[in-house]
Amino acid sequence: MIVANWKCNGSREMIQEWSKHYKDTYIPFDKTFVGIAPPYVYVDHLTNLINVHELDIKIGVQDIDISSGARTGAISVDMIKDMKCQFTIIGHSERRNIFDESDESISAKLDSVGSKVATILCIGESAEENKNKNTKNVLKRQLSIIEGKILSSSFSIAYEPVWAIGTGNTPAPDEINDIHKFIKDVVQSSTGNSIVPNVLYGGSVNDANAESFFKEDNVDGALIGGASLQGKSFANIVNIFNGKAI
Numbered sequence: 001m002i003v004a005n006w007k008c009n010g011s012r013e014m015i016q017e018w019s020k021h022y023k024d025t026y027i028p029f030d031k032t033f034v035g036i037a038p039p040y041v042y043v044d045h046l047t048n049l050i051n052v053h054e055l056d057i058k059i060g061v062q063d064i065d066i067s068s069g070a071r072t073g074a075i076s077v078d079m080i081k082d083m084k085c086q087f088t089i090i091g092h093s094e095r096r097n098i099f100d101e102s103d104e105s106i107s108a109k110l111d112s113v114g115s116k117v118a119t120i121l122c123i124g125e126s127a128e129e130n131k132n133k134n135t136k137n138v139l140k141r142q143l144s145i146i147e148g149k150i151l152s153s154s155f156s157i158a159y160e161p162v163w164a165i166g167t168g169n170t171p172a173p174d175e176i177n178d179i180h181k182f183i184k185d186v187v188q189s190s191t192g193n194s195i196v197p198n199v200l201y202g203g204s205v206n207d208a209n210a211e212s213f214f215k216e217d218n219v220d221g222a223l224i225g226g227a228s229l230q231g232k233s234f235a236n237i238v239n240i241f242n243g244k245a246i
């Protein structure tokens with residue numbers, strides 16, 4: 001599972017170029033879920049280009065609100081379903097830190113999505129929490145929102161250490177593997193239906209380092225910010241994941 005988070009980036013022209021570059025670089029392989037979360041306003045434009053180029057890419061969104069109705073500025077899960085979006089990211093550290101989202105509001109989002117579309121829940125520790133060796137406690141707290149919940153089999157986690165996002169720094173691959181195993185165990189033991197989720201790694205993944213993460217047993221894919229903004233580098237990462245790099 002390889003997912004692009006474009007954040008607040010892009011334009012109609014950029015997306016046109018991106019699609020061409022992706023198509024020129026991507027080596028077809030139909031077993032991997034490849035997704036892009038563009039800004040909401042470009043969902044339609046990106047969907048059209050994906051259809052034109054016949055790319056096997058699912059479209060999703062970077063965040064979701066808890067309901068429709070009198071909620072100015074919000075987008076609901078029923079709306080994204082109507083636009084044929086197949087997943088939403090929730091709990092990204094930029095939502096937590098810039099927009100003050102709490103574990104409680106992320107929990108409400110998780111409930112509102114239910115099994116209508118797939119959910120990717122982002123969790124991860126700050127630099128200070130990492131330095132203080134508090135990573136697993138922080139992840140456990142962030143995961144407490146799933147306690148007792150019956151989650152869909154399409155529910156995934158993205159482990160994104162905040163200090164690794166956009167910095168070029170990453171944990172060592174074996175450390176990521178250990179954390180992913182921990183996350184799977186916590187989710188399995190705390191959900192009402194004992195699911196074992198796919199766990200993606202996110203934080204400064206690019207086409208030069210992707211392979212080192214993908215060879216770890218518990219790394220089921222990646223959530224990619226900066227390197228996903230170029231169609232060529234994102235396609236390279238997908239090809240590496242598929243074992244089709246040339």
Ligand code: PEP
Pocket residue numbers: 005160164165166167202203204205223224225226227
């Ligand atoms: C992200 O913000 O989800 C992310 C992984 O960003 P980057 O790949 O740029 O570190």
